Amino acid sequence: MQSVLPHPARDEIRIEAVLSALADPVRLRIVRALAECEDGISCGVLDLGVAASTLTHHVRTLREAGVVHVRPRGTSRISSLRRDDLNALYPGLLDGVLAAPH
Template sequence: MDTMSDELVHPERDEIRIEAVLHALADPVRLHLVREMDRIGVGVACGAIELPVTKSTRTHHLRTLREAGVIRMRKEGTSRIGTVRRDDLDARYPGLLSAILSAES
């Protein structure tokens, strides 16, 4: 193809909505994903986080998190490297992410 904008779609910081963030983090599988990404810190291959769901379900949850603006994903070979958008979330909703991630499950 010619113009292959091969990048994944992410909302801008200003486009992140609080309802979408809360909905994304309300699911136990997605909350686990985000906790693991945050714990590891640097970009992590999303497939490396073990989950009790299949590959396609994992893809679904990662897309939900990405479209809500909670994580950022970039392609690297055949893998996807995911990071928590802590800077954007802290700027837009100060204290929210810390409060959620520090809560004991």
């Protein structure tokens, strides 16, 4: 049985943590990839050019900031954007970030 990872509740998500998490180029690429897959994806399938341990660190940072939700599925962990929470707290932020040129 896999343990459930801790996630901040909606009212615990802070703009400082969200902006800090989104400021990293690798994490921003993860968020953009997740935005294209509403059901979420295993971040291990993303080819981001970083080591698995580095990818794990980036996903953990996004999770702890409240940007993504990570759930176990078999031997994988599926990440998805917390779009509803972020839109409720910071309307337009995620859309603006995703629309920014890259």
